[in-house]
Amino acid sequence: MKKIVVFFSVFLMICLLINRVAAMSCHAGNGGHQHEEKSIEKSEKKKVKVKGSFYSKIYVCPMHPEIKSDKPGKCSECGMKLKKKQVLMTYTCTEKDCDYKQVKPGICPEHKKELVKKIID
Numbered sequence: 001m002k003k004i005v006v007f008f009s010v011f012l013m014i015c016l017l018i019n020r021v022a023a024m025s026c027h028a029g030n031g032g033h034q035h036e037e038k039s040i041e042k043s044e045k046k047k048v049k050v051k052g053s054f055y056s057k058i059y060v061c062p063m064h065p066e067i068k069s070d071k072p073g074k075c076s077e078c079g080m081k082l083k084k085k086q087v088l089m090t091y092t093c094t095e096k097d098c099d100y101k102q103v104k105p106g107i108c109p110e111h112k113k114e115l116v117k118k119i120i121d
Contacts, residue, residue, distance in 0.1 A: 054103050056089040058119070068119075091115035 059082035061067040061075035073082055093100045093108035094116055100108045106115050 054089055055086055056117075057084055057086055059083065060085045088120040090118055090120055092118045 059069045059072050061078065061080055062083055063080055064075055064077050067075050067077060067082070069082055072084070074080065075082060090101045091103065091105050092098075092115060093111055094113055095108070095111045098108060098111055100110060100115075102115065105117075107113065108115060
């Protein structure tokens with residue numbers, strides 16, 4: 001019985017070590033991450049690489065996740081204190097069919113419209 005417990009413990013530790021090494025390799029390589037955005041087009045899931053993205057902090061209501069703010073405060077619906085949350089953001093064009101994104105604010109070169117900050121889900 002002791003041999004089974006020892007074997008199982010060693011097996012579990014090896015699995016955890018492999019998982020840790022795999023997670024660390026995500027951050028190694030070319031000096032950063034690459035993030036992918038999933039978008040649905042005509043009932044078809046397609047992965048799109050987001051070249052321009054960054055992490056930003058926003059404030060969200062725990063009871064009403066649709067209530068978001070750039071500053072700390074209270075929820076306009078229930079009055080609860082907004083919680084800080086780190087999200088992946090990008091600046092994107094407001095045109096419906098445009099996929100232009102970048103890290104900094106600017107203007108879409110194709111439509112000549114100002115880019116807006118968008119949360120990547």
